[in-house]
Amino acid sequence: SKTGDARIGLVGFPSVGKSTLLNKLTGTFSEVASYEFTTLTCVPGIFKYKGAKMQLLDLPGIIEGAKDGKGRGKQVIAVAKSCSLILIVLDVLKPLTYKKIIEKELEGFGIRLNKKPPNIIFQKKDKGGINITHTVPLNNLDEDMIKSICHEYRIINANISIRCEATVDD
Template identity: 50%
Template sequence: MGILENPLPVCREPLPSALLCRASALPAQRIKEIEAEMARTQKNKATEHHLGGLKAKLARLRSQLLDPPKGSGGGKGDGFDVARQGDARVCMIGFPSVGKSTLLNSLTATSSQPSAMTVGASGTSAGTDSVKQLSAVGAYEFTTLCCQPSVFYVNNAKIQLLDLPGIIEGAAEGRGRGRQVIAVAHSCDLILVVLDATKDDRQQQLLVRELEAVGIRLNKRPPNISLRVKKGGGLTVNFTVPCPRLNLKTVQQILQEYKIFNADVVIREDCSVGLFVISIS
């Protein structure tokens, strides 16, 4: 048996930031590999089962990018951990410098003067000390670096409005602050897409693509699929309607990819493999 020179010590301290960055890059690299494999795989009856498994892996890896690595300190407390309040939560998503902060300041009337729309925690009118400061506005990109919350009222309903940093292309793979921004968007009841009216429709197409990559489908209702995870008994899958684009074998493979081995699944509408993955992710 050979003796290892300079053996590595047992590390009981938190991982250094360089190793954490390397660990977080692993899902992004795997995502690119799966996307490349899907691009070169022909779509036909013989490959639909294989493609279904790849789509499930892709969705799972992208969801991992939304969760910060343990010990990285990149989750709560980094300016994105905003407590939910009010009757509904709305966030604004767009590219940098499209006017999100300006719109927030206009809608919420946040200023140094007391406003009739401003209500304190006790339900009475608040003074200038309880009014939030203006969200930063600048003539340069990336003025907003964290989540800026504010509140406004519609028919006596309290709406929490979040101004999020601008995202860039590749946000779904973790570029920029896309991971944190998309994680906040998942927690909102409404996503307000803010666009630059002086530019073409490509910016809207890019935003929709980035959101759909992590399972956020704008202006579309969720598929009529129910999933009830149980402690035992295996998988039970029932189709109440004909579903030519999805079969039992593919459903089982997708669920196993998510480590779901015991569950009752009811599919009440014809849906694709991608929609089924979105419904359970």
């Protein structure tokens, strides 16, 4: 369960040091071994930083194709998506292309890396339909597209305020 002021997910390939980092920073025990996929479930730990309680999650290693479900990838990335911060842990002896693979897997699951969340305010309401306001031109969207997206998620009453250049993914 989510605890602390922020949630940080340790994401990386198997056997890159995620469990060791969790153990050192939090004093929590996450098994460390010389074989891949030692960590099979999410292991949480807590540490304090400037008075704030941070929950650190040691996630099972992901592999190429994780976004398509390989190696429990969808479950791991779903937990990562709930984090305030994702920390990609890499093996310094491996090429930097490994970082690109991890980024591609996360982005393929809709995680925005190194980007601020869009300035869109969404409030469900009991009645009145969908009301859309915007302070910038909607170049990549129109109101019918927004309403269609809402209906896909069975949202029929909401106030939506768009204050930035937005896309369908936002």
